[in-house]
Amino acid sequence: MIKFLISSLLITSLYAQIINLDTSLQVANQTNKTVLIFLHKNGCGYCNAMEEFTLDDDEIKKFISLHFIYVSINISQNIDIIFHKTRQSGLEFAKEIGYNFYPTILFLDRDGELLDATVGYKENTEFLQFLHYIRSSENDTLSFEEYKHQTTDTIHAKR
DSSP: OOHHHHHHHHHHHHHHHEEEEHHHHHHHHTTTEEEEEEETTTTHHHHIIIIIIITOOOOHHHHHHHHHHEEEEEEEEEEEETTEEEEEEEHHHHHHHTSSSSEEEEOOOSSSOOOEEEOOOOOOHHHHHHHHHSGGGGGSSSOOHHHHHHHHHHHHHHO
């Protein structure tokens, strides 16, 4: 029985993936980027759509690669997350950070503090606008809705 438990533990640990968010935060500091975490799970149609249509859009992929450190966490998989020197499962991480609805995009500053989040499926245009909002200096003073209204007004004024 003990041999079975030890071999099961070894097999489980061999297949466990580790995502080190502490390392991602270090890279973000070195490259002046923000950490973007895509929380999703198996069997979630909105998660699949977000991945297939929104995150796979060429303009969005280019913007993310220029300004963000992208991390994908599938909470349905056997993944361990290292965050602030603590190791936990992907599901535990999502619950601890306060977002266990999927899909969710989290944005962490260089210290690992939550800057903002967006929950649910987002169309390309709105998501790209949200990415611009996160990168702007106005995200400290304006809500996303105010930012959207302001940028829409600016676009209409230029016409």
